[in-house]
Amino acid sequence: xxxxxxxxVVLAAGQGTxxxxxLPKLLHPIAGVPMLGxxxxxxxxxxxxxxxxxxxxxxxRIVEVVNDELPESIIVDQDDTPxxxxxxxxxxxxxxxxxxxxxxxxxxxxxxxxxxxxxxLIDRHRAGSASATVLSAILDxxxxxxxxIREKEGALDRIVEQKDASAAELGVNEINAGVYVFAxxxxxxxxxxxxxxxxxxxxxxxxxxxxxxxxxxxxSAAPVSEPWVVxxxxxxxxxxxxxxxxxxxxxxxxxxxxxxIHDPATTWIDVKAVLARDVTIKPGTQILGATVxxxxxxIGPDTTxxxxxxxxxxxxxxxxxxxxxIGRGASVGPFSYLRPGTVLDESGKIGTFVETKNARxxxxxxxxxxxxxxxxxxxEGANIGAGTIFANYDGVNxxxxxxxxxxxxxxxxxxxxxxxxxDGAYTGAGTVVxxxxxxxxxxxxxxxxxxxDGWVEANRPGTxxxxxxxxxxxxxxx
Numbered sequence: 001x002x003x004x005x006x007x008x009v010v011l012a013a014g015q016g017t018x019x020x021x022x023l024p025k026l027l028h029p030i031a032g033v034p035m036l037g038x039x040x041x042x043x044x045x046x047x048x049x050x051x052x053x054x055x056x057x058x059x060x061r062i063v064e065v066v067n068d069e070l071p072e073s074i075i076v077d078q079d080d081t082p083x084x085x086x087x088x089x090x091x092x093x094x095x096x097x098x099x100x101x102x103x104x105x106x107x108x109x110x111x112x113x114x115x116x117x118x119x120x121l122i123d124r125h126r127a128g129s130a131s132a133t134v135l136s137a138i139l140d141x142x143x144x145x146x147x148x149i150r151e152k153e154g155a156l157d158r159i160v161e162q163k164d165a166s167a168a169e170l171g172v173n174e175i176n177a178g179v180y181v182f183a184x185x186x187x188x189x190x191x192x193x194x195x196x197x198x199x200x201x202x203x204x205x206x207x208x209x210x211x212x213x214x215x216x217x218x219x220s221a222a223p224v225s226e227p228w229v230v231x232x233x234x235x236x237x238x239x240x241x242x243x244x245x246x247x248x249x250x251x252x253x254x255x256x257x258x259x260x261i262h263d264p265a266t267t268w269i270d271v272k273a274v275l276a277r278d279v280t281i282k283p284g285t286q287i288l289g290a291t292v293x294x295x296x297x298x299i300g301p302d303t304t305x306x307x308x309x310x311x312x313x314x315x316x317x318x319x320x321x322x323x324x325x326i327g328r329g330a331s332v333g334p335f336s337y338l339r340p341g342t343v344l345d346e347s348g349k350i351g352t353f354v355e356t357k358n359a360r361x362x363x364x365x366x367x368x369x370x371x372x373x374x375x376x377x378x379x380e381g382a383n384i385g386a387g388t389i390f391a392n393y394d395g396v397n398x399x400x401x402x403x404x405x406x407x408x409x410x411x412x413x414x415x416x417x418x419x420x421x422x423d424g425a426y427t428g429a430g431t432v433v434x435x436x437x438x439x440x441x442x443x444x445x446x447x448x449x450x451x452x453d454g455w456v457e458a459n460r461p462g463t464x465x466x467x468x469x470x471x472x473x474x475x476x477x478x
Contacts, residue, residue: 002047002048002049003046003047003048003049003101004049004101005049005100005101005102006046006047006048006049006050006101006102006104006122007048007049007050007051007052007095007099007101007102007103007104007184008043008046008048008050008051008052008103008104008105008106009052009053009054009087009088009091009092009103009104009105009106010036010039010040010043010051010052010053010054010073010106010107010108011054011084011087011088011105011106011107011108012026012036012053012054012055012062012066012108013054013055013056013057013078013087014026014056014057014108014109015057016057016109016234018234018235019234019235019236019239020235020236021236024057024058024061024062025109025233025234026062026065026108026109027058027061027062027065028233028239030111030239030242030243030246031243031246031247031250031269031270031271032270032271032272032273032288032289033069033270033271033272034065034069035108035109035111035233035239035242036062036065036066036069036108036109037065037068037069038111038112038246038271039106039107039108039109039110039111039113040053040065040066040069040070040073041069041070042106042113042114042115042118043070043073043106044069044070045115046104046115046118046119046122048104049099049101050074050095050096050099051070051072051073051074052073052074052075052076052091052094052095053066053070053073053074053075053076053108054076054077054078054087054088054090054091055075055076055077055078056077056078059077063075074094076090076091076093076094077090078090081196081203082196082200082201082202082203083194083196083200083202083203083204083205084105084178084202084203084204084205084206085191085194085202085203085204085205085206085207085208086194086202086203087205088103088105088187088191088205089191089192089194089203092184092187092188092191095184099184100184100185101184102122102125102126102181102182102183102184103180103181103182103183103184103187104118104121104122104179104180104181105179105180105181105182105205106118106178106179107178107179107232109232109233109234110177110178110179110230110231110232110233111233111242111246112228112229112230112231112242112245112246113179113229113230114229117135117224117229117230118179120222121133121135121179121181121222122181124220124222125181125220128218128220129218130181130183130218130219130220131182131183131186131187131212131217131218131219132180132181132182132183132186132187132208132209132212132217132219132220133180133181133219133220133221133222134148134156134159134176134177134179134180134209134219134220134221134222135177135178135179135180135221135222135223135224135230136148136174136175136176136177136221136222136223136224137174137175137177137223137224137227137229137230138173138174138175138223138227139173139175139227140173141173142170142172142173142174142175143162144162145162145175145176146159146160146161146162146165146175146176146178146206147159147160147162147165147169147170147172147174147175147176148172148174148175148176148221149169149172150174150221155220156209156219156220156221157213158209158210158213159176159206159209159210160206161198161199161200161204161206163198163199163200164198164199174221174223176206176221177224177230178230178232179230180205182208186212186215186217187208190208190211190212191208193211194207194208194211195207228245246271247268247269248264250269250270250271251264251267251269252264254269254275257275257277258277258278259275259276259277259278259279259280259281260278260279260280260281261281262280262281262282262283262300263282263283263284266283266284266285267281267283267284267285267286267287267300268285268286268287268288269281269286269287270287270288270289270290270291272289272290273287273288273289273290273291273292273293274290274291274292274293275287275292275293276293276294276295276296276297276312277295278295278296279293279294279295279296279297279298279299280297280298280299281299281300282298282299282300282301282303282317283300283301283302284300284301284302284303285299285300285301285302285303285304285305286303286304286305287299287305288304288305288306288307289306289307289308290307291305291306291307291308291309291310292308292309292310293305293310294310294311294312294314294328295312295313296312296313297310297311297312297313297314297315297316298314298315298316298317299316299317300316300317300318301317301318302317302318303316303317303318303319303320303321303333304319304320304321305319305321305322305324306321306322306323307322307323308321308322308323308324308325308326308338309324309325309326310326311326311327311328311329311330311346312328312329313328313329314326314327314328314329314330314331314332315330315331315332315333316331316332316333317332317333317334318333318334318335318336319332319333319334319335319336319337319338320336320337320338321336321337321338321342322338322339322340323339323340323341323342324338324339324340324341324342324343324344324356325342325343325344326338326344327343327344327345327346327347327348327363328346328347329346329347330344330345330346330347330348330349330350331348331349331350331351332344332349332350332351333350333351333352334352335352335353336350336351336352336353336354336355336356337354337355337356338350338355338356339355339356339357339358340357340358341357341358341359342356342357342358342359342360342361343359343360343361344356344361345360345361345362345363345364345365345380346363346364347363347364348361348362348363348364348365348366349365349366349367349368350367351366351367351368351369352368352369352370353369353370353371354367354368354369354370354371354372354373355371355372355373355374356372356373356374357373357374357375358374358375358376359373359374359375359376359377359378359390360376360377360378361373361378362377362378362379362380362381362382362405363380363381364380364381365378365379365380365381365382365383365384366382366383366384367384367388368383368384368386369386369387370386370387371384371386371387371388371389371390372388372389372390373388373390374390374392374393374398375390375392375398375399375400375401375417376390376392376400376401376402376403376415376417377400377401377402377403378403378407379403379404379405379406379407379423380405380406381405381406382403382404382405382406382407382408382409383407383408383409384403384409384413385408385409385410385411385412385413385427385429386411386412387411387412387413388409388411388412388413388414388415389413389414389415390415390417391414391415391416391417392417398417399417399418400417400418401415401417401418401419401420401421402419402420402421403415403421404420404421404422404423404424404425404439405423405424406423406424407421407422407423407424407425407426407427408425408426408427409421409426409427409431410426410427410428410429410430410431411429411430412429412430413427413429413430413431413432413433414431414432414433415433416432416433416434419433419434419435419436419437420436420437421433421436421437421443422436422437422438422439422440422441423439423440424439424440425437425438425439425440425441425442425443426441426442426443427442427443427444428442428443428444428445430445431443431444431445432445456469457469457470457473
């Protein structure tokens with residue numbers, strides 16, 4: 001059930017210039033989801049009565065992600081007055097006047113912040129009947145963060161931004177994590193009193209704490225036990241660190257669910273991937289997107305799966321696959337490339353140095369090695385010879401090839417689409433198939449072999465080949 005006394009404000013208006021990227025900072029992916037998507041997922045898990053997302057920079061691109069991840073969120077466009085205080089002021093302004101609960105304020109660039117941590121913060125805030133509760137963290141190096149300044153007795157006194165802090169205040173290692181819970185009534189009262197009288201000329205949400213203190217209201221700060229939970233992402237180095245941390249959590253989570261992961265350090269699993277128990281993941285493997293892997297499958301080493309489905313007991317090694325379906329007990333690799341639209345049915349095989357695209361390969365059928373299969377349907381129990389090319393493109397359009405069941409094709413074949421090879425047919429080695437082959441027929445290209453005796457000795461005299469031929473033929477001078 002939703003928490004009818006909770007509203008959440010997600011701050012997503014910042015530009016994020018330190019990322020030095022054409023992609024907005026909040027849209028950089030972590031574990032297959034935009035950074036902002038993780039924050040919105042956390043907001044969704046808290047089941048608040050209202051969620052408001054404040055946007056400005058790259059507004060339309062940000063809103064697109066919000067609509068995908070949390071469509072019930074209210075969108076608010078921040079005006080020309082800068083600062084988190086102004087963003088919260090505008091967000092609170094769209095809440096129903098009858099709302100009398102608490103407002104949780106979170107930043108869109110803190111992807112590791114989880115609903116459990118926030119739930120504890122909200123419970124503490126409510127249990128203490130505070131007007132405001134701030135989430136804090138204790139860091140070895142607090143550079144760049146606002147500092148939590150406490151009274152001698154330990155109560156929260158104020159928050160000082162880095163650029164406004166004195167030398168003594170800069171020595172404090174408890175930082176403001178940028179996460180707040182406010183009782184809505186005092187918040188509504190104090191927000192209009194914020195000014196831009198500071199070094200940054202912005203309205204700071206942190207100044208609300210000072211205003212509440214002036215009125216004698218109760219405010220508190222609660223440090224997290226694990227500081228990495230509240231680490232923000234401002235540059236590529238921090239992005240990488242957050243991604244690594246989250247991946248470690250994901251990998252460990254699947255291990256605890258019964259997945260064998262040989263080398264967690266080289267295994268990457270996106271947050272939307274789903275793995276069954278007794279799956280085995282070998283080193284150097286990436287399970288990306290919405291990939292689903294069924295029980296007993298073995299993936300890797302050195303494999304990348306993007307939005308794939310892998311059936312029970314399948315084996316996929318040293319393979320790159322995207323939007324492919326691999327059936328139960330099937331075998332793929334090594335060094336296979338499965339492009340979108342590939343479907344390998346139960347017990348089928350796609351082998352070494354094989355590329356497939358928009359192809360369905362039937363149950364127990366095999367494409368063992370050195371082949372390209374594009375825009376094709378292969379029936380059950382067929383075997384495609386080594387070095388086979390499905391020539392699906394005529395320079396303008398793509399065409400389809402249909403291979404029947406229990407077909408045997410020779411090595412080094414070319415199938416010039418569109419063609420159909422009937423059930424049980426055979427093709428000879430080196431055959432270029434340009435016409436349909438009836439069921440049970442043998443297709444061959446007849447080209448008699450001609451041997452021109454003595455050609456090398458006559459046309460390449462003095463070469464090593466000529467000398468070898470002469471020796472073999474007994475023509476070497478005595």
